Amino acid sequence: MMVRIFFVLLLLFSFSACAEETLPLGDGKISNAPQIGYLWVCHQQKGGGGAFRDGDWIQGNVWYPGRKIQVQGDVAWPNSKLTVSVENGARVVRANDLPKHNTGVYPVQQNDPAYQYDRNPNTIREQNVLFYLPLNPEEAQYPSCTGGAVGFSLSGAWIFNSVDGEGRDAVAHEIQDKCSGHPEIKGQYHYHGPSPCMKDASGARNMHSDLVGYAFDGFGIYGLKGEGGKKLRNADLDACHGHKHKVVWDGAEKDIYHYHMTPEYPYSVGCFKGNWVNYNAEWGSYNAEWGSQGMQPAGGQQMQTQQMQGQAGNGRMQQRGSQRQQYQQQQNNPLLILQGAAQILGVNAETLRQAVGGPPPDFNQAARVLGIPADTIHAAFRKAGAPN
Numbered sequence: 001m002m003v004r005i006f007f008v009l010l011l012l013f014s015f016s017a018c019a020e021e022t023l024p025l026g027d028g029k030i031s032n033a034p035q036i037g038y039l040w041v042c043h044q045q046k047g048g049g050g051a052f053r054d055g056d057w058i059q060g061n062v063w064y065p066g067r068k069i070q071v072q073g074d075v076a077w078p079n080s081k082l083t084v085s086v087e088n089g090a091r092v093v094r095a096n097d098l099p100k101h102n103t104g105v106y107p108v109q110q111n112d113p114a115y116q117y118d119r120n121p122n123t124i125r126e127q128n129v130l131f132y133l134p135l136n137p138e139e140a141q142y143p144s145c146t147g148g149a150v151g152f153s154l155s156g157a158w159i160f161n162s163v164d165g166e167g168r169d170a171v172a173h174e175i176q177d178k179c180s181g182h183p184e185i186k187g188q189y190h191y192h193g194p195s196p197c198m199k200d201a202s203g204a205r206n207m208h209s210d211l212v213g214y215a216f217d218g219f220g221i222y223g224l225k226g227e228g229g230k231k232l233r234n235a236d237l238d239a240c241h242g243h244k245h246k247v248v249w250d251g252a253e254k255d256i257y258h259y260h261m262t263p264e265y266p267y268s269v270g271c272f273k274g275n276w277v278n279y280n281a282e283w284g285s286y287n288a289e290w291g292s293q294g295m296q297p298a299g300g301q302q303m304q305t306q307q308m309q310g311q312a313g314n315g316r317m318q319q320r321g322s323q324r325q326q327y328q329q330q331q332n333n334p335l336l337i338l339q340g341a342a343q344i345l346g347v348n349a350e351t352l353r354q355a356v357g358g359p360p361p362d363f364n365q366a367a368r369v370l371g372i373p374a375d376t377i378h379a380a381f382r383k384a385g386a387p388n
Contacts, residue, residue: 022062026162026169026265034143034239037264039162040271042145043348050164051118051173063172065263071114071177073105079126082156084214090132091218093281097127097188099157101197104177118175125187131281137218139257140275143240149190149281150269151221151259153213155198157181158190159221162266169265193267194224203229208247212261216281217274220249221259234264241270340384345372361386 031038057067077098085092107121108114129152151159164170170192176182179197183189200223203209209223219242226232227245237243242259249256259269338356342349347370355366361381367374 021065021263023065023172023264025058025061025063025172027167027172029169029265030163030167034271036237036239036270037234037266038239038270039266040143040145040239041161041163042147050166050168050170051175053117054173055117058172063169068172069113069117069175071104071106071108071118071120071175071182072112073109073177074102075105075124076102077124080156082154084154086135089135091135091214093129093131093133093152093214095127095129095152095156097129097157098124099179099181099189099197100155101179103179103181103189106183108175114175118173120175120182122183122185123187124183124189127186127188131216131278133214133216133278133281134218134274134276137257137274137276139244139273143271143273144277146269146271149216150272151213151215152281153191153195153198153221154211155179155195155213158188159213159268160184160190160192162192162268164192171265171267193265194261194263198223198261200224205229209260211248215259215269215272215274217272217277219256219258219274220247221261221268222247224261224263226260232260232262234262237262238273239270240273241266241268242273337381337384337386341377341380341386344380344383345370345377347372 026039029038031040034040055068057064077100080096080098080100082095082100083093085094103124105112106124108119131152146161149158149160153159160170162170164174166173171180174182174192176191179191180193180195181189181191181197198212200210200212203223203225206225206229208227208229209225211220212223213221215221224231226236226243230236234241237260240259241262242257244255244257246253246255247258248254249258257273259273261268338353338361339349342352345352352366352370355369356362356377357365361377363374363378363381366372366377370377
């Protein structure tokens with residue numbers, strides 16, 4: 001009898017051990033081209049902070065989500081604002097980056113166990129979020145790289161890419177709250193991966209997940225489940241972390257490309273699939289002049305590089321230039337004009353800002369710095385909405 005009890009307990013222990021979820025760690029999985037299971041980021045700047053110590057949920061090349069602790073607290077944000085509207089043929093997102101759900105207490109308190117691993121000193125602050133997306137996004141011939149932020153969620157917060165300021169798997173290393181979110185240095189509350197606080201009623205019923213956000217190329221980001229309620233993994237998706245089939249899009253079924261959240265790195269968007277990417281959306285606030293805080297992207301410590309490479313870049317710059325003319329609402333601000341010109345020219349927006357000076361811009365000076373004819377630079381600014 002005792003032998004039987006021993007074997008039953010052994011089987012129960014073995015089943016429990018096998019049932020514990022393990023995930024591959026995403027550290028080092030940053031590529032310079034589209035690749036399944038990797039993040040293609042335009043520019044990764046190291047030294048941005050994050051967790052200073054690993055918890056026991058990280059073991060070698062894998063990590064155990066069930067063992068990871070959370071930032072404590074239950075802070076409500078009753079002034080949360082988010083609207084998504086259609087205006088003059090564009091999808092317009094307005095928000096203040098205060099989430100619709102409760103969050104942990106930030107800065108992380110000394111009596112919080114999370115403080116032993118990640119002493120996030122930042123405070124969640126209201127932001128000015130306004131950006132425009134193509135209403136009917138189309139797939140590009142070539143994908144493009146991402147920046148620090150990849151989209152915005154319908155729960156009212158930014159969706160950042162999958163890495164922290166040190167280029168590590170942010171979901172595994174950094175300590176987030178119960179909704180898998182935390183603030184960066186400017187106070188922008190964001191997720192690096194799926195959040196249990198993103199509403200997904202269909203996915204909860206083992207159907208295809210609901211729309212949970214928009215990527216900056218205009219395509220939708222859906223929850224963890226695909227057709228038939230299957231919980232998706234990297235093997236089910238392409239290199240940009242998406243696929244194409246019929247989903248509910250703007251209230252009707254449409255056969256359209258879309259991204260998915262997954263429990264596996266890179267978690268949301270691995271690269272941009274669309275033929276027009278609103279990199280301007282990375283800047284959560286802007287100034288009347290293009291020199292000050294407006295050049296700090298929503299990715300916190302990362303500065304977005306606009307430059308595409310090779311054939312992909314050459315083909316897409318011209319497309320972006322023509323499509324920008326459809327978004328006249330964005331052309332009232334000098335910063336947005338600067339960023340649009342950078343996209344057309346295929347150069348980094350900050351590099352272009354330093355080269356042209358101003359405003360007003362000095363095209364001759366920029367030509368000497370960039371090695372691009374002054375007339376070409378001037379034409380790019382006109383296409384981006386400059387008055388002359």
